[in-house]
Amino acid sequence: MWRRSVSRSALTLRQSRRLSICASTTPIPAPSIIHKRGADILHDPWFNKQDTGFPMTERDRLGLRGLLPPRVISFDQQYDRFMESYHSLEHNTKGQPLSVVSLAKWRILNRLHDRNETLYYRVLIDNIKDFAPIIYTPTVGLVCQNYSGLFRRPRGMYFSAKDKGEMMSMIYNWPAKQVDMIVLTDGSRILGLGDLGVQGMAIPIGKLDMYVAAAGINPQRILPIMLDVGTNNQQLLDNPLYIGLRQPRLEGEEYIAVVDELMEALHARWPKAIVQFEDFQFKWAFETLERYRKKICMFNDDIQGTAGVALAGLLGTVRAQGRPLSDFANQKIVVVGAGSAGLGVLNMAYQAVARMTGTNAKPQFFLLDKDGLITTERVGIDSAAAPFSKPIEEVKSLGLHEGSDLLEVVTKVKPHVLLGLSGVGGVFNEHVLKAMRNSDSPKPAIFAMSNPTLNAECTAADAFKHAGENIVFGSGSPFEHVDLGNGKVGHVNQANNMYLFPGIGLGSLLSGAHIISDGMLQAASEWFLASYMTEEEIQMGRLYPSIDSIRHITAEVGAAVVRAAVAEELAEGHGEVGPKELEHMSKEETVEYVTSNMWFPIYSPLVHEK
Ligand SMILES: NC(=O)c1ccc[n+]([C@@H]2O[C@H](COP(=O)([O-])OP(=O)(O)OC[C@H]3O[C@@H](n4cnc5c(N)ncnc54)[C@H](O)[C@@H]3O)[C@@H](O)[C@H]2O)c1
Numbered sequence: 065m066w067r068r069s070v071s072r073s074a075l076t077l078r079q080s081r082r083l084s085i086c087a088s089t090t091p092i093p094a095p096s097i098i099h100k101r102g103a104d105i106l107h108d109p110w111f112n113k114q115d116t117g118f119p120m121t122e123r124d125r126l127g128l129r130g131l132l133p134p135r136v137i138s139f140d141q142q143y144d145r146f147m148e149s150y151h152s153l154e155h156n157t158k159g160q161p162l163s164v165v166s167l168a169k170w171r172i173l174n175r176l177h178d179r180n181e182t183l184y185y186r187v188l189i190d191n192i193k194d195f196a197p198i199i200y201t202p203t204v205g206l207v208c209q210n211y212s213g214l215f216r217r218p219r220g221m222y223f224s225a226k227d228k229g230e231m232m233s234m235i236y237n238w239p240a241k242q243v244d245m246i247v248l249t250d251g252s253r254i255l256g257l258g259d260l261g262v263q264g265m266a267i268p269i270g271k272l273d274m275y276v277a278a279a280g281i282n283p284q285r286i287l288p289i290m291l292d293v294g295t296n297n298q299q300l301l302d303n304p305l306y307i308g309l310r311q312p313r314l315e316g317e318e319y320i321a322v323v324d325e326l327m328e329a330l331h332a333r334w335p336k337a338i339v340q341f342e343d344f345q346f347k348w349a350f351e352t353l354e355r356y357r358k359k360i361c362m363f364n365d366d367i368q369g370t371a372g373v374a375l376a377g378l379l380g381t382v383r384a385q386g387r388p389l390s391d392f393a394n395q396k397i398v399v400v401g402a403g404s405a406g407l408g409v410l411n412m413a414y415q416a417v418a419r420m421t422g423t424n425a426k427p428q429f430f431l432l433d434k435d436g437l438i439t440t441e442r443v444g445i446d447s448a449a450a451p452f453s454k455p456i457e458e459v460k461s462l463g464l465h466e467g468s469d470l471l472e473v474v475t476k477v478k479p480h481v482l483l484g485l486s487g488v489g490g491v492f493n494e495h496v497l498k499a500m501r502n503s504d505s506p507k508p509a510i511f512a513m514s515n516p517t518l519n520a521e522c523t524a525a526d527a528f529k530h531a532g533e534n535i536v537f538g539s540g541s542p543f544e545h546v547d548l549g550n551g552k553v554g555h556v557n558q559a560n561n562m563y564l565f566p567g568i569g570l571g572s573l574l575s576g577a578h579i580i581s582d583g584m585l586q587a588a589s590e591w592f593l594a595s596y597m598t599e600e601e602i603q604m605g606r607l608y609p610s611i612d613s614i615r616h617i618t619a620e621v622g623a624a625v626v627r628a629a630v631a632e633e634l635a636e637g638h639g640e641v642g643p644k645e646l647e648h649m650s651k652e653e654t655v656e657y658v659t660s661n662m663w664f665p666i667y668s669p670l671v672h673e674k
């Protein structure tokens with residue numbers, strides 16, 4: 065079952081795999097670097113070959129004889145054995161609550177991750193569609209909520225407020241010499257689940273697993289980091305088994321001083337590593353982005369990665385209506401949620417409209433937060449949201465007012481698109497969805513982008529049921545496609561930043577740019593993702609490619625980022641490929657260059673063959 069059928073995406077993956085295998089010569093440990101022997105090798109998930117996979121020559125020369133049963137089991141047999149256990153677990157847990165089943169699946173994958181990285185990443189890559197919901201959204205949310213109880217072995221690095229003044233030396237405790245990709249969180253806004261303190265660590269781990277699976281970043285060069293500055297979550301503070309600092313979050317200068325120290329330490333040891341900020345609460349997300357983005361190669365995934373994916377989806381809905389892309393400026397879009405993600409989308413969409421129309425024309429966005437419609441009359445508005453407040457005269461002319469609620473707004477505005485990034489499950493209720501039936505668009509779009517599943521603004525089934533069968537639907541967490549009867553299917557798009565962040569990271573790394581510019585981010589979204597789907601697919605409501613082809617997508621996104629860096633004269637090259645060579649690469653050659661730098665999991669010889 066788990067062997068993929070030969071589809072378009074599978075073929076592309078295989079083609080890229082051939083390239084990757086050739087390219088995987090870099091990460092293969094040269095025989096001379098294996099200094100370990102005997103049981104130490106068996107306990108190292110990087111070198112371990114699931115024990116029984118060590119050939120006789122390696123058993124002889126690495127002191128493994130007698131430590132293993134005699135039979136040598138091939139990689140393929142080990143792969144099949146794991147998948148069989150996985151499927152029997154699926155079978156045995158049938159009928160149990162979803163959370164129990166999901167956590168059981170996460171555990172079996174996590175145990176493999178801890179034992180044997182090669183096999184783990186291979187099963188992940190080959191079965192990405194089934195396993196992404198386990199190691200990433202939505203199950204990763206459940207894992208974070210239970211992390212103190214699930215914690216068995218450390219992974220990544222933990223820095224805390226107590227480490228102030230020590231970080232520069234602590235950074236050298238990390239065993240790998242080279243680090244390419246870092247994902248950092250302070251656990252303050254984990255998906256739509258709020259402040260989970262140190263337990264948010266599962267998010268950087270899951271994001272980096274996606275980096276390995278989608279972008280082929282070598283897992284020996286990834287680094288998940290938790291910066292524990294305390295938590296304001298009383299339940300965690302009261303839990304004697306909570307594994308983080310039991311103190312309120314640092315604020316103000318104290319907070320920023322700790323983040324500064326960590327960023328300096330990271331930059332000092334790995335100046336070329338890309339740092340992805342993930343799941344920082346609103347009050348620090350924009351501030352840290354502005355603080356560091358001109359100094360180091362970093363981005364905020366929730367603000368910038370999300371914006372690119374949402375923009376590609378919004379442009380896709382323009383195409384789905386049979387309108388030219390320039391019509392984007394005329395789309396009425398209601399955005400629910402004025403936080404990091406919502407404002408990130410608005411920023412990028414405004415830039416896109418300005419480019420398309422060549423004017424300062426503002427797109428027709430209506431922004432709501434927990435207090436309703438945001439207008440120029442809003443008191444105490446955050447400076448990041450202020451540029452997107454609606455002029456009160458315009459609002460009044462529509463029969464609306466400051467703070468109008470969502471139902472009123474949808475009823476009066478009749479938007480083409482309703483986009484949720486509020487973190488509030490069910491806020492697109494039956495009335496709101498029914499009001500979307502009167503949309504001015506023949507094919508209205510509904511994006512319930514909040515994660516995890518229970519925090520989605522609506523379910524896919526409810527969207528098609530209440531808003532009508534002709535809608536285009538996207539959600540941050542995966543939902544099953546909806547059976548509309550009579551052989552018709554309501555297509556569910558997964559509008560998740562996973563389509564972009566791996567390519568943004570990989571492209572930035574391979575370009576050697578020292579910062580990540582707006583142009584590089586725009587390229588990832590508009591040059592590739594928004595134009596990837598065919599007209600026919602778009603007409604069927606398919607806005608994004610299948611996650612099965614995530615490596616191919618990431619190669620293209622990465623190449624778009626590299627080319628944008630070259631165009632902006634930011635590219636300084638990577639490894640042996642200098643800026644001039646990057647400059648002379650055609651589009652296809654750039655995709656090839658990116659693909660050939662992707663790591664692929666295979667057992668490598670640990671000793672020289674005589
Ligand atoms: N699909 C994706 O790729 C993706 C990417 C990033 C974030 N997200 C999701 O988006 C959600 C928000 O993330 P964020 O970083 O912007 O959070 P945030 O805390 O910065 O912002 C949340 C916003 O929602 C508003 N809000 C709260 N209750 C509301 C209500 N009842 N009606 C309208 N607005 C309401 C708040 O006022 C705030 O403006 C999270 O659930 C997160 O998982 C999804």
Ligand SMILES: O=C(O)C[C@H](O)C(=O)O
Binds near residue numbers: 254365540
């Ligand atoms: O983690 C995800 O699935 C997407 C996004 O980064 C989020 O915070 O919800």
Ligand SMILES: [Mg+2]
Binds near residue numbers: 255342365366
């Ligand atoms: Mg996030």
